[in-house]
Amino acid sequence: MKLKRWIKAGVPFMALLLASPGAQAADLSLQEAINLALTQNTGLKVTQKGEDTAKYALEKARGSNGVSVGLSDTLSTTKNKDSDRQDSNSVGITGKLPLYTGGKNQASIKSAKIGVESASLQTQRAQEDLKLNVIKAYYNALEAQKTVGVRQETVDKYQEHFTNVSQLYAAGSKARIDVIRSQVELSNARQNLIKAENSYELELADLRNYLNIDRSEPLNLTTDFSYLAFDQDMGTCLDYAYRNRKDLLVDKNKLEQQEQAIKEAKAGYLPTLNLSVGLNSSQKFHPSSENSHGATASVGLSWSIFDSGVTRAQVKTAETSRDVAKLNYLKDKEAIDLAVRQAYYNMREAEKRFNSTQDAVHQAEEDAFIAREKYRAGEGLMLDIIDAQEALSTARLNYISAQYDYARYKATVENAMGVELTAEEKQAAALLETDADAALAQSRLGSSNDTTVDSTRKVAEELAGNEGNK
Template sequence: MPNIKRLKKPAAAIFAFGLLFMNATLAAAASPELSLDDSIALALKNSPAIKMANADKDKADGGLDAAKTGNLPTLSLGSTYAFQQSQPTLGEDHDFSNSLRLNWQLYSGGRVEGQIDQARKNLDLAGLDVKKTGQQVILDATTAYYNVLQARRMVAVNQETTDSLREHLKDVQVKYEAGVVAKADVLRSEVELANAEQNLTKAQNGYDLAVASLNNIMGVNANSEYALKDELAYAKYDHTFDESMEIAMKNRPDIAQADIGVNVAQDGVKIADSGRLPTIAMTGSTAWNDSVLPDNSNNWAVGLTANFNIFDAGLTKANVKQSQASLDKAREQAQQTRDSVQLEVRKNYLSMQEAEKRIETTNVAVDKAKEDLNIAREKYNAGVGINLDVIDAQVAFTQANTNYLQALYDYNVNKAKLNKAMGVNAGQ
């Protein structure tokens, strides 16, 4: 019998280990790992904003094709059928005529060329809008991912606080039962534990909300669960402020769009001014009667047509004035955009630096708060400390951890915002 018992224990242990391994495997299968790059890729793939921006780009591409037709000939076919009832003695009269007309504008005074240039630049604007939208989606996905990381760490911090206060309450109850401390110590410890449990519930709810927000940005089911691979961490930023500003001035889509907007407005002035110039078109036509297809008896003609507005009641002058005002506005908007980008870069850079300094100080505070908590516990257990010291030390330790996590979060988010302000993707 003893030998049989010795055999059963290892078998039971192996069986239990197998169950744990299987459960862990199933949990891993149910919750696939998700990195920051994975979340960004999903957001870019599923984003409605990017799909709408691409649709606008396709629309602008169609607008360019439409503008180019202004330099191409047009051909139209016309047919007319007429039936006439004449006097009874004369009978019925049927008239069937056809015409084929060609029109080709050879010179429009620069209007068509200006419209083509505008359409081409509008296509460039739409392409930059796709890029700008993508950078905003990257920022949104990055921020949401960091929100989940922070919320997950906050759950861990509050869980640790709750467990610590629960263990401390056990020690207080033992001392109370031994008659060493007063009932007030037990009551105060129970209150602190209840508050900690409430904060833990809030932290867990915050985590669930952060996950739902990330799923929404990634365009996946709200109930999807992932095992996040990354952690909130500190990575030194490589560029100086001047380098960051220089990169922003070169890469920011908003600035490129503003410059193109000025060029589009300049084309508008040229188009408006084309009303002062003549237009020249080549025309051709042929006509035939009483047959579907042309016959040898049809007439045809080819010619050039020139048109020059000698007096248009000031319409061209008014159009030029409007277009010039639009150009002046576009130039002011371009400068305003540059100023806004510079302010955005400065704001995010300084906020990132401020968070970086807080990381250093709060990290030291965590170590000191942990040491202070250990000392307070040891003194209380030794009978030379008071319960309030332990509770205060626990609160300080929890706050120090919270401050450290907030500093890490602020640093990473502001760095992501800075990348977006510079017109580059995360990690560049």
Template sequence: MALKTKGNLAGRIACALALSAAIGLFAAPVSAETVKLSLADSVQMALANNRTIKQSLADVDAAHEQLHAANRSAGPLLTWDWTGSRVGGKVKELNPTPYKDTYENKATLSMALFDPTINAQRKEARYGLNAADLTLEQTKQTIRLTATTDYFNILQARNMVQVREETVATLAKHLDDVNAQFRAGTVARADVLASEVELANAQQALTSAKNDYAVAVATLNNVIGLPTDTTLETSDEMRYTVYDLALSDCTDYGLVYRADAAAAHYTVKQAEAAVEQASAANLPTLNAAATRSIAGEHAFKNSMRDKDMWTLGLSATWRIFDNEATTAQIREAKAKLRKAEEALAATNERIRLDVHTAYLNLRAAEQNIDTTEKAVKQAEEDYNIARVRYNAGVGTNLEVMRASDNLTTARTNYATALYNYNMSKAALDNAMGVPVDLDAMQYRRVIDHGKRARAAREAAVLHEDAVLETPKGAQVRPAEPAPTAEEAAASIERVRAANAAYEMTMAK
């Protein structure tokens, strides 16, 4: 099944609003409604509503503000100091003044002219924002895979319900034939009993399949931001579409496009900047400052001429010896750098493994589709022959039930092969880093040419309305309303009564 990930924010929001309105998402109490949903709808809803993505957006916002703070720390700083005091005791007697109280005001405008620590902090913050941008893209790819997987789980569960329903219908028809022959006196009672047991087992399997379907629906609802009790009507079918690409091409693509590898690359850059920042403590700093001071007997009065002054000057600081505290900090930063480098290498190795595994699974499932499809036709023919032989009195009931089991197994294997193929294709897309909103390769190219995050985003974004930061005015989507105190109390009483009845029965 082709996975369509492109689109714009307007489409996602429209989809989200339409589905939310259809189920009364923000109404209380929430009631279960039926919502028609395609794979594309599921992915769009997940990208628009998933809380993990919103957390990653908040991480980008925080990294952006951290960079903003680091950039601003290199600019001028204006401070105001105010003091108020009263002097008494023998000092007052020895140095009499006409002032009972003294108030001083001092304004200082300062700016760092040379401070390598600030430069390293700015570089570290820039790389931190780059890593956050790419981590957001990786999160979106992961959520796309999760939504796709959960959607395919629904399709597979629906197919399994259909297989089990066909098995129940087949065995029920066979039981009717056995009963007819038993009434005619041509078969023994044992055939009836065996057929009834086989039908009961099939009905139990059908019940389990329906439960698996309900769980799959609830799981997808959680991922795409719908109430868990929403009933979904899927519009896609599990099918086979040829995907002709060599493993080497998939691997090369993944090594270039995987967003988590790019994020790990900038985490290394960030750690390198942290080493620079720690080493900067061994270098001198140079600052310029201008001050203006006044004092008087009132809070803001300039009545003491000996305190009325201004200064303009430079100051340099060089920490010559700090008992090797800076050396320890440099070693700590280098250790963290090694950790980041190992993480980058591990990420690249994991990319190769992820792509290799998904590709092999895809090819294995592809081969199984052909063999299992043939097996279904053969099993159907075998079952029909077994039924004809039994009804003609030349076959046994055991042969019919064995043929029925084989037919159910063949249908299950075919549905599973289609499921595995589509799941492997989605996993391969994720392993290769097929982008959602941001082209990681283009992003890295722009940053490596000395540009900033804004320019990299503009060059790498795949559509105009991609969400790369939390929209202004965005609010946290409310969760499903909690029960009222009365509803909770009633539920608690019912749970206690049910548990007591269960324990009483178990004790007998």
């Protein structure tokens, strides 16, 4: 199985790297990075655990409305004045079933069902946010890499210029101050290059963190910027967001849960009806032996006709929580509106900058070339060289920034709209639900932390083989 297929299959990235001869840097596209993050990001695993919690809450709510069985065993000794001591043992088993709870149990079950749906929506939203973070981190790393290239070229140009000025100075055609100034500019350019290289390493570290891979492994990012026009208007984006944002749907669910909480509280005004069935056995063994067996069945009615305002306070508390849920829904809707607008305007601004900076780069290149040639001919000034080179670096950096700003803001707009994962990404995210690959790797490699390349390669090959047999 090829590396790309392994990555799409969700095979641990570290195993793939070590399975390659020499543990060389693996090519990683943007889509593969997204799939990897959805498959093994730790934060996403934590969020997904909320689904399990919600499912258990639903089981608890359903159990409260079902049959409960209790067992009791009592050993007693009684001694009264002027009578012999009596020893006995009583065993009983009782089953209870709530017949009517005033709607409390039903409201609790419905609220728990809504909670399960909300937990799933929260996981989906976390997946969408993770996708956006990976896209940003990936493009940040690419932009930093391109910036390193620009800074390196600037250093090369200043180095070339410094060499030229030194030769002219040695020939007596240039002043010493030109040599000093060119050396200063070369030093400054090297400082910018060092900062750019460090920024690139930081961006790669950020990307590795989202992917949850070895933090020191080399990466070769293969997806470069490609301009894709965004043809939807602002109104369309907002309407889509109102209908599809998972967190807004969660707010609606919370509002419905508060309505159910009000029903639960109001159930305190109503009676409860329970069915009880029991079997009991009693044995007296001192001073005489005597056995008795019996069965009971009863329907019990309980109604609290006065509780000093406790139920009323519970209802008012639930209604207040309902009102808060409404306000939170409106507040989040306003926040979504703002987020969509901000991302949309930023995207359009970056798009305009991208289109306008292309010509600026060509003009700056021509200006820098003319300045260098004039200086060589003895007609230009040192300041012309410096200004032209600085203008060229700025134009190139502006062009790079506009490119990746557009890509990032376009992804931000789609995230703010609540665009769901693609089919391929959902398939990758589904692999997060099980830790089968990690368990297999652990069982093959043992508990030792010192793993060899050969043993890890075997694990990667076995995982790949298992995937191919599916």
